[in-house]
Amino acid sequence: MSQYKVAVIVGSLRKDSFNRKLAHAIERMAPEGFSFEEIAIDALPLYNQDADGNEVEAVKRFRAQIAAADALLFVTPEYNRSISGVLKNALDQGSRPYGQSVWGGKPGAVLGVSVGAIGTALAQQHLRNILAYLDVPLLGQPEMFIQAKDGLFNDDGSIGEGSREFLQGWLHRYVEWVKKHAV
Numbered sequence: 401m402s403q404y405k406v407a408v409i410v411g412s413l414r415k416d417s418f419n420r421k422l423a424h425a426i427e428r429m430a431p432e433g434f435s436f437e438e439i440a441i442d443a444l445p446l447y448n449q450d451a452d453g454n455e456v457e458a459v460k461r462f463r464a465q466i467a468a469a470d471a472l473l474f475v476t477p478e479y480n481r482s483i484s485g486v487l488k489n490a491l492d493q494g495s496r497p498y499g500q501s502v503w504g505g506k507p508g509a510v511l512g513v514s515v516g517a518i519g520t521a522l523a524q525q526h527l528r529n530i531l532a533y534l535d536v537p538l539l540g541q542p543e544m545f546i547q548a549k550d551g552l553f554n555d556d557g558s559i560g561e562g563s564r565e566f567l568q569g570w571l572h573r574y575v576e577w578v579k580k581h582a583v
Contacts, residue, residue: 407469411487472508511544519545
């Protein structure tokens with residue numbers, strides 16, 4: 401495969417989200433042959449099994465965008481030591497109706513940033529548990545528990561000098577993971 405399309409799911413709706421900023425900075429660092437597209441989750445209604453087979457347009461569009469991707473990148477905040485409700489809802493919308501999940505088999509990775517000293521470690525672990533059930537083969541190492549500190553981002557939104565090499569190394573591993581596992 402010469403071109404890889406990565407669906408980026410940011411688990412935050414906040415306009416000035418650190419995680420959205422991180423996702424966009426990672427996208428800017430992507431090598432040739434990789435395109436990243438953030439898939440919006442803000443218009444998805446709460447999952448209700450009664451809607452299976454009769455989904456609203458926002459759910460159909462979301463599922464089609466995920467299905468069209470070669471790989472997945474989850475950028476999650478940590479809310480109350482877990483993932484956000486909107487992210488869980490997006491995962492549920494993509495996994496239903498039962499037996500028609502759009503997640504399965506797509507190589508993925510998880511990362512996140514927060515102001516806390518442990519970054520988003522607990523949210524990432526919860527997300528990894530869910531994604532394992534959804535049959536998303538995940539990049540295991542290196543893990544990315546990033547603390548939002550001065551200098552993480554430059555004024556133009558790129559990754560600051562002190563973190564650039566670390567994040568570039570992670571991205572290199574992710575790219576290799578996708579190349580190895582994308583079908």
